[in-house]
Amino acid sequence: MAIACSPPVPAPEDAARPRERARGALLGLAVGDALGAPAENLKPSEIRARWGRITGFVTEQPCGTDDTEYAIFSGLLLARHGSALTVAHVEAAWHEWIADRDEGPFRGAGFSERGTLENLRRGLSAPVSAQHRHAWSDGLAMRAAPFGVFAAGRPAEAARLVAIDGSVSHEGEGIHGGRAVAAGVAAAMTGASTSAVVASALAAVPEDSWTARSLRRAVAVAHRGARAVRSAVAIDGYPWTDLAPEAVALAFGAYVAAGGDFRESVLAAVNMGRDADTTAAVAGALAGASRGIAAIPREWAAAIGPARGRCLPSVQGHHVLDVADLLTPGDGGSGPRGSAGGGPPGSAGESRRVPRGEGRSVPRGRGRGGPGDGAGRAGRRSRAARRPRSRTP
DSSP states (O other), X not given: OOOOOOOOOOOOTTOOOHHHHHHHHHHHHHHHHHHHGGGTTBOHHHHHHHHSSOOSOOSSSOOOOHHXXXXXXXXXXXXXXXXXXXXXXXXXXXXXXXXXSOOOTTTTSSHHXXXXXXXXXXXXXTTGGGOSTTTTBTTTGGGOHHHHHHTTTOHHHHHHHHHHHHTTTOOTHHHHHHXXXXXXXXXXXXXXXXXXXXXXXXXXXXXXXXXXXXHHHHHHSGGGOHHHHHHHHOOTTSSOOOBHHHHHHHHHHHXXXXXXXXXXXXXXXXXXXXXXXXXXHHHHHHHHHHHOGGGSOHHHHHTOOSOOOSSOGGGTTOOHHHHHHHHOOSTTOSSXXXXXOSSOOOOTTOOOSSOOOSSOOOOSSSSSSOOOSOOOSTTOOOOOOOOOOSSOO
């Protein structure tokens, strides 16, 4: 079935500055990821038995997971190439900054990322590199928010760009999930209503897709609360919690059930369990884009520091706020709409809720940094497949 084209979303008269919404979206993603990580793969009953209802961080040192680090990775890549992003750029970056390097403790993250890396190391190229057993996962949805930030008010463009990024690692419902999130964030970046955000997400995916059906079910019952959303969407008998159609629908359902309120959107997603880090990250990105960085509780924002590189060593030291600044055109941002490249934004006179690390930029060569121009596949070495250590059933 044909994919409907979503029109540009006009900004309301009281819209926050684009950069504040961009920061809200990506910091919201990181906050949701860190809040949801302890509840990943748990049932609501298991969450209640351990913590009651989660209302804040439940660990002494909250930390983001692969969701935050891959969002930084894709955001830096998008900042380099802008609307000119191609599959070749994405594939080269995966080789240069992930596949050809030593791995972090989480060894590339979830099953979809592991499958992609194994295929790339065998010499396979996109879209064949995305042909593995978890191509339907929410691994693209978790890194889709930067595309909505970049293409604010242009959901169709956000969906187009994230599909290019995802072609290396996902196909089918995995791509649909990423498109829905990117389009939703692009609409939310204008301060659009929750119903308009959902409409933009639905317009970005085939009407008869599993993703669209799950999303419609979730928002139809969202007025009854998060428990109804979970009952309508979650497939508890299925062991893999990273199903893109399920995770994306749970995230949008939490966002709609909370009326776009940041705190309640994220907590609703966290307390549903399942792939809680991803659902809370997506809900946080949507609500953060809708309300801006000021909507994020100060104590939650303060806990988010530069990426630790536990999953992707190449993004260690980068902060989501710097990525948000790079992706925000105008408004004191870093570059024109078509190419958000250039160096890191200046920090003079800027006020931040969390500390900025030093030396974070969009790198142009090897060494510590993130995805740059992609120096090709030289030095690629084959590694034996390793069992994934995250997103286990």
